[in-house]
Amino acid sequence: xxxxxxxxxxxxxxxxxxxxxxxxxxxxxxxxxxxxxxxxxxxxxxxxxxxxxxxxxxxxxxxxxxxxxxxxxxxxxxxxxxxxxxxxxxxxxxxxxxxxxxxxxxxxxxxxxxxxxxxxxxxxxxxxxxxxxxxxxxxxxxxxxxxxxxxxxxxxxxxxxxxxxxxxxxxxxxxxxxxxxxxxxxxxxxxxxxxxxxxxxxxxxxxx
Numbered sequence: 533x534x535x536x537x538x539x540x541x542x543x544x545x546x547x548x549x550x551x552x553x554x555x556x557x558x559x560x561x562x563x564x565x566x567x568x569x570x571x572x573x574x575x576x577x578x579x580x581x582x583x584x585x586x587x588x589x590x591x592x593x594x595x596x597x598x599x600x601x602x603x604x605x606x607x608x609x610x611x612x613x614x615x616x617x618x619x620x621x622x623x624x625x626x627x628x629x630x631x632x633x634x635x636x637x638x639x640x641x642x643x644x645x646x647x648x649x650x651x652x653x654x655x656x657x658x659x660x661x662x663x664x665x666x667x668x669x670x671x672x673x674x675x676x677x678x679x680x681x682x683x684x685x686x687x688x689x690x691x692x693x694x695x696x697x698x699x700x701x702x703x704x705x706x707x708x709x710x711x712x713x714x715x716x717x718x719x720x721x722x723x724x725x726x727x728x729x730x731x732x733x734x735x736x737x738x739x740x
Contacts, residue, residue: 534559534650535578539596540585541565545635549583549612552639553646567591574603581608581649583633586620587712594620594715595724597629608649612637617656619716621663624654632656679720679738686713687733688740690726 536559540546546563553561562577564570567588573579582600586593597609611620612633623629631649633642641655648655679687682703689699696714700707718724721732733739 534580536561536581536583536646537570537573537579538563538583539565539567539570539588539593541567541588542585545585549642552642556643556646567593567596570596571599571603574600579607581610581646583610583612583646586611586613586615586715587708589711592711592715594623594628594719597623601628610645610649613712615712615716618659618663620719621660622719622722624656624660625664625667630654679717679733683713683717683720684733684738686710687717687729687738690714691730691733691739 536553538546538549538553538561540549540563543565546565550561550563553559562573562579564573568591570582582597584593584596588596591599593611593613597611600607600609608631609629610631610633611623611629612635613620614635617632617634620629620632624632631645631654633645637645645655685703686699689702694702696707696710700710703710714726714729717729721729723729723732730739
């Protein structure tokens with residue numbers, strides 16, 4: 533029996549995702565709304581695969597994945613998001629996760645992605661090959677990182693000490709959108725905190 537834990541801080545999405553997987557055989561599916569409780573759950577029960585929402589708080593899916601991998605290196609981790617999957621391809625290349633899923637994926641795509649991960653395979657769209665090719669052609673990929681105007685604006689506000697709520701108000705988006713921007717920036721800059729992101733941004737002269 534394969535134990536799967538779905539982690540999402542939205543109960544409706546959590547229940548809906550579990551329902552999508554109810555046709556899987558020889559699989560036990562559990563859910564967890566509190567991302568901070570996942571490591572304790574792992575002490576009480578062995579999970580082979582984790583399906584984790586990227587945009588959670590206070591711990592986002594990327595941070596939680598790293599914590600799970602440290603505790604159980606053999607764990608299979610799939611991240612899912614409503615945003616662009618390509619923003620997180622770097623995590624696959626660095627073997628920090630084992631697969632990506634869009635929240636817009638069909639039931640069949642979700643099931644096939646999970647089954648592939650359990651076989652040690654990865655199902656991705658064709659543009660992943662474009663990403664790999666671009667990465668191979670970069671002599672120094674850290675110098676080739678490009679930020680959008682919006683990302684630079686967010687980093688500038690972070691450097692000024694603004695909270696996510698204040699940044700959201702300043703640029704006219706929701707707080708969750710800001711959190712998603714920051715999660716992608718952490719991946720793009722290969723950092724783990726706001727402070728590290730600001731240091732890198734200043735070194736690259738992206739912000740004052």
